[in-house]
Amino acid sequence: MSKSSEPKSSRYQIAKERYAEIGVDTDAAMKKLAKIPISLHCWQGDDVGGFETTSEGLSGGIAVTGNYPGKARTPDELRADLDKALSLIPGKHRLNLHAFYGEFSGKKIDRDQIEPAHFQNWIDWAKSNKMGMDFNPTCFAHPKAADGFTLSHSKKSIREFWIEHCQRSRDISAAMGKALGSPCVMNVWIPDGYKDTPVDRVSPRQRLEKSLDTIFAEKKNPKHMLDAVECKLFGIGSESYVVGSHEFYMGYAVKNQKLLCLDAGHFHPTETIADKLGSTLMFVPEILLHVSRGVRWDSDHVVTLDDSLQAISSALVRDNLLSRTHIGLDFFDASINRIAAWTIGTRNTLKSLLIALLEPASLREAEKIGDLTTRLAVMEELKSMPWGDVWDQYCESQNVPTGMNWLKETQAYEAKVLSKRQ
Ligand code: RNT
Ligand code: ZN
Numbered sequence: 001m002s003k004s005s006e007p008k009s010s011r012y013q014i015a016k017e018r019y020a021e022i023g024v025d026t027d028a029a030m031k032k033l034a035k036i037p038i039s040l041h042c043w044q045g046d047d048v049g050g051f052e053t054t055s056e057g058l059s060g061g062i063a064v065t066g067n068y069p070g071k072a073r074t075p076d077e078l079r080a081d082l083d084k085a086l087s088l089i090p091g092k093h094r095l096n097l098h099a100f101y102g103e104f105s106g107k108k109i110d111r112d113q114i115e116p117a118h119f120q121n122w123i124d125w126a127k128s129n130k131m132g133m134d135f136n137p138t139c140f141a142h143p144k145a146a147d148g149f150t151l152s153h154s155k156k157s158i159r160e161f162w163i164e165h166c167q168r169s170r171d172i173s174a175a176m177g178k179a180l181g182s183p184c185v186m187n188v189w190i191p192d193g194y195k196d197t198p199v200d201r202v203s204p205r206q207r208l209e210k211s212l213d214t215i216f217a218e219k220k221n222p223k224h225m226l227d228a229v230e231c232k233l234f235g236i237g238s239e240s241y242v243v244g245s246h247e248f249y250m251g252y253a254v255k256n257q258k259l260l261c262l263d264a265g266h267f268h269p270t271e272t273i274a275d276k277l278g279s280t281l282m283f284v285p286e287i288l289l290h291v292s293r294g295v296r297w298d299s300d301h302v303v304t305l306d307d308s309l310q311a312i313s314s315a316l317v318r319d320n321l322l323s324r325t326h327i328g329l330d331f332f333d334a335s336i337n338r339i340a341a342w343t344i345g346t347r348n349t350l351k352s353l354l355i356a357l358l359e360p361a362s363l364r365e366a367e368k369i370g371d372l373t374t375r376l377a378v379m380e381e382l383k384s385m386p387w388g389d390v391w392d393q394y395c396e397s398q399n400v401p402t403g404m405n406w407l408k409e410t411q412a413y414e415a416k417v418l419s420k421r422q
Pocket of ligand 1 (some may be wrong): 048189230263331
C-alpha cells in the first residue's frame with residue numbers, strides 16, 4: 001500500500017511514535033493548538049470596503065490589488081463567506097471588525113455617530129458561533145482623512161472628529177467584549193504622515209499623544225476591552241514621515257501600559273518582528289499581532305508558511321508568550337478567491353504554531369548546557385519530521401478538511417455562491 005492511500009490514523013500513529021522518540025507528545029501539542037484563537041480580519045472578504053452608504057474608496061496609504069470576482073457586497077454575504085472560511089479552518093477563532101463595517105440601514109451615519117447598535121448583528125453572529133470579537137476605529141477612507149492626517153491633524157476640529165470616533169469605538173468594543181464574555185482588543189491605527197520630508201517632526205507627535213490621552217481617558221473594564229496601538233514605518237503617500245512610528249508607539253505603550261500592535265509588514269523590508277516579541281513583552285502588558293506578509297513593501301500579501309512566520313510562532317511558543325499575545329491577521333488580496341485567502345493564511349498561521357509546539361524540550365536543555373552543536377542539529381532535523389501527518393490528524397479531529405480537500409470546497413462555494421455575485 002502506498003503511503004498516501006494508508007488511512008490517516010495510521011500515518012498519525014507513525015508520526016506520534018517518531019515524535020515520542022524525541023520526547024514530544026503530539027496529542028498534547030494538538031490540545032495546546034486548539035486553545036489558540038486567531039482573529040480573522042473581516043476586511044479580507046471585501047477588499048477593505050466597508051458598508052457605509054457613501055464610500056470614499058480606500059485611502060490611508062494601504063492598497064488592495066486584483067479584481068477576482070465574487071467579493072462580499074453586504075454584511076450578510078460577508079458573514080456567509082466567513083462561515084465558509086471558518087468551516088475550513090481547525091479550531092475556535094475570533095472576528096476582527098473595522099468600524100466602517102457597521103450596519104447603518106441605508107442611513108448616513110458618520111464616523112462620529114456610530115453606536116453599539118450598529119454592530120448588533122455582528123455581535124449576534126459572533127455569539128451564535130461562540131466567537132470573541134476584536135475591533136478597530138476606521139481612520140481612513142473618509143473625507144476628513146483625505147489630506148493624510150487624523151488624530152495628529154493641525155486643525156483642532158479634525159482631531160476632535162477622530163477622537164470622538166475612537167471614543168465611540170471604545171464603547172462599541174466594550175459592548176462587544178461584555179456581550180461575548182471575552183475582552184475585545186481595540187486597535188488604533190492611523191495613516192498620518194507626509195509624502196515628503198517634513199520640517200517639524202515633533203509637533204504632530206505631540207498632538208497625537210494628546211489625542212490618544214483623551215481617547216483613553218475613560219477607564220474601561222479590561223474584561224470587556226483592551227487598547228492597542230499600531231506603529232508603522234511608511235505608507236503610500238507617507239514615505240518620508242509617519243507620525244505613529246515604532247519609537248513613538250513603543251514609548252507610548254510602555255508609558256501608558258497599553259498593548260503594542262506589531263504588524264509584520266510595518267518595518268524595513270528585511271526587518272522581521274519575531275525578535276521584538278519577547279523583548280517588548282518585558283515592558284508592555286500584552287501584544288497584538290498583525291500577521292501579514294510584505295513583498296518589497298507593506299503589501300499585505302496572504303501569509304505563507306515562510307521563515308518569518310515560523311520565527312514568530314516559534315518565539316511565541318519557546319518564550320511562553322502566547323498567553324500575553326493576541327494573534328490577528330492583516331492581509332488583503334483581491335487577486336485570488338477571498339475565502340481561499342483567509343483559509344490559506346489562517347491555516348498557515350496555525351501550521352506554524354503546530355510546528356513550534358512539536359519541538360522537544362531537549363532543545364532548550366542543549367542550549368542551557370552550552371551544547372550548541374546539538375541545538376543546531378536538532379533544529380535542522382525537526383524540519384523533516386512528519387508534522388504534516390499531525391496537522392492532518394488535527395484537522396480530522398476538528399472536523400475540517402485535511403490536506404487539499406478544503407480547496408475543493410472553496411471551488412464549489414465559488415461556483416454556487418460567489419460566481420452569482422456579478
Ligand atoms: C495599515 C495597518 C492596519 C490596516 C487595517 C485595515 O497599514 O496595517 O492594521 O491594515 O486596520
Ligand atoms: Zn496592521
